[in-house]
Amino acid sequence: MEWLIGARYALTPRKKLTNAGVVVEEGVIVEVGDFEKLKHKYPRYERIGGREYLLVPGFVNAHTHVAMTLFRGVEDDKPLNAWLREAVWPKEAKLRPEDCYAGALLGCLEMVLNGVTCFLDMYFYEEEVGKAAKEVGIRAFLGVGVIDFPLPDAKTPKEALKNAEKLRKKGYRVVISPHSLLTCSKETLEMCKEAAKGDVIHMHVSETEEEVERVKRKYGKPPFFVLEELGMLEKLVAAHATWISREELRLVAERECSLVACPSAAMKLSYGRVVPVVDALNVGANVCLGTDGAGSNNRLDILLEGREILLYAKNAWGAESLKAEQVLEFMTSTGAKALGLNAGEIKEGREADLVLINMDKPHWTPCYDPCSNLLYASLASDVDCVFVKGELIVEGGKHKKLELEKVAGLVEKAKNRLA
């Protein structure tokens, strides 16, 4: 389908365009310019948007466990280890593929309604996540979890890697995802590196202070130096990186490695801080944003994570330390770069993952700066239209095909079975 999208403002994200027009052909942005001019050049293209809209690139959720949307609100008041041991693991032990499908379907639906067009996952039964994402129409990078314990779909790391290979052969976009430096042996990590074949690797790194101390005792050096030694830093997407040191930040900045700040989850699970984003930017490291699973957030809303990291940074490092414009890049272009995705920007040649935000709301008034209103004042429900690869998935804030009722029914069934 061919589109001419119009918007009062567009944030590319680096530049602010006014009265913007964006032309999409076969899923790709072919021209960006003045709407009035493009109207005459492409008179027959399907028009959408208008003067009450802001156009931004689709948001990238660079770390989640989407099937865990099943566990939203399960025992909120526990720190990470107790929460995992007492609330999550007993339920996870009972998970069947159809439960993961239900949780993933719900999570994907929530995400795309929130303007997320692409996510990087990490879990098991990833084929179910892939199927759910396809049904919803969102891009999924299926992080096949690898860990030195039996998983519901893989008794050994080797089996998990075989599953990954099978999934890849079926045409899914697979990302090898060793769980962490403490839950994977050196041998497992080496197998993962080999299986990744130079592609993106996804991993929890330096999530808690305790984890960092234990890694130091095990390996005699901090986590990111261990990963450097293992040759795993290039193309690593490191979730959390809460307790990364300045020395590690400098190292990370030299590699093609990305850090995923998950501020809501880090705060809720009491990690004591979030990625030191300001230091990270100072040395030139890539920072993207993730929601983590809905079990520990409890939303899958990258806009909210953007607000959260801004408030956290301003409080911790000063009111001038981080700006809305920078965070919009975390949410879009930097996230896309981390995944090697040809999207995340409003630019000729990029694939058309785009979001129209309806600014015709009291909380968008007045509008001194659309980027400020987007990050500080908007709600996920302001997301009106969402395109993935040029296909209109969400219109008027509603998914064009999927009914919540059906999804909620599947989730309820899974919830009852896991109770």
Place this chain on the structure above:
Amino acid sequence: MEWLIGARYALTPRKKLTNAGVVVEEGVIVEVGDFEKLKHKYPRYERIGGREYLLVPGFVNAHTHVAMTLFRGVEDDKPLNAWLREAVWPKEAKLRPEDCYAGALLGCLEMVLNGVTCFLDMYFYEEEVGKAAKEVGIRAFLGVGVIDFPLPDAKTPKEALKNAEKLRKKGYRVVISPHSLLTCSKETLEMCKEAAKGDVIHMHVSETEEEVERVKRKYGKPPFFVLEELGMLEKLVAAHATWISREELRLVAERECSLVACPSAAMKLSYGRVVPVVDALNVGANVCLGTDGAGSNNRLDILLEGREILLYAKNAWGAESLKAEQVLEFMTSTGAKALGLNAGEIKEGREADLVLINMDKPHWTPCYDPCSNLLYASLASDVDCVFVKGELIVEGGKHKKLELEKVAGLVEKAKNRLA
């Protein structure tokens, strides 16, 4: 009008009711019970709500400057003093009554759409705020600002207090609001105390660390001890109280004094922390929630402040330190208590300030605990119906009378004039 409101869950806030029915006559809750039973007892009452709804008391925004909604997004990246000096004061100097009216109308509309049924303000031209609140149908406690500098509507503190008296005589609910211990002399504070006649007083206290140090130098003791000496602690609603000490918390807990946490504004303006809520609860002090002005937030959304204080507290003081149920009380019953308002609870005899939340959303699924979903996962846009004193002000997420277009037009005019 007589209502029978039905809801899958109601949070009173202390208790969770299932399949709840609430009967409202002439603005007052007359019965709370099982919906099916009440249906037979009150067959002719107008029914609203249903199984997809959660019913909660209306939210109380215990600190704002609602006319400042005009300044949403004006220079976000400045610390408090620079922001005031460089961004706010030059605009405020040009404010006319009609500008304050426009800003207040917008802010009141935003608030009521977010489930806020009552707010405590602090500014000048408060009659304009009162008029706007009346038009919107929200309860306003008009905090008439008193400060030792000329204000647009009062050259001296005496004149401000005269304005307050005039407003009160016109039937408005007025709250004497000395600006702070540094911007009001002892004499001004004593005049304010006298003018309040034992009623609620509203004041910024211990907002920044620097302010506390300056108060200590000026008075030889910390701010809340100064207020105790002045006899102003009883019925004080102290906005921010960011840097309150443990000794002051113990004192505050002995008085009928309330602290208003404004977490988003405190973080955005880099105060370095928020009210130590956990210590405050441990000694039994009243904690309520406020948004502060939209200039420094940039939302007027008490639900979001609830989430923010939870995440902040968990990160700072542990995952078990603060619970959603406690924060719901801050937002409702404690806020009402601070203002001496016979509302904030779903209980026979309370005035019917009530909010129906639509849970039929992906981010509300699954629902292990409605209070958890409300605080961690919901959006202000889930607010579906809002009653103030039994009058239905918002239905289906829309204000029943007011058009945004009209309000936005007034705001745009003010914005252009102040540019």
